[in-house]
Amino acid sequence: MERTTIYLSDTIKKYLLDISAEETRKRGKRIGMAEMIREAITVYLKKKGKPVDTREILINRMLSTRGTLSDEFEKRVKKVRKKLNKWKIESV
Secondary structure, eight states: OOOOOOOOOHHHHHHHHHHHHHHHHHHSSOOOHHHHHHHHHHHHHHHTTOOOOOHHHHHHHHHOOOSTTHHHHHHHHHHHHHHHHHOOOOOO
């Protein structure tokens, strides 16, 4: 991802900050203006028929633990953690 400067009017910036605060409260995690702007540009490009999913995005999506495998993945991680917690590690 590359950094780009976008000049916004004070009004647009205020609205984005308001929406950011509202979404942060709703989702329980911080939603920044940059994330909202990227999402809006992605939606716009898809609407115009431009391919948006880069190879990097596709790889990240395939490696994501969200979705149907997430519950099973969390169970496996907890099981391994329990086993590791039983180990006694002594320094020499």
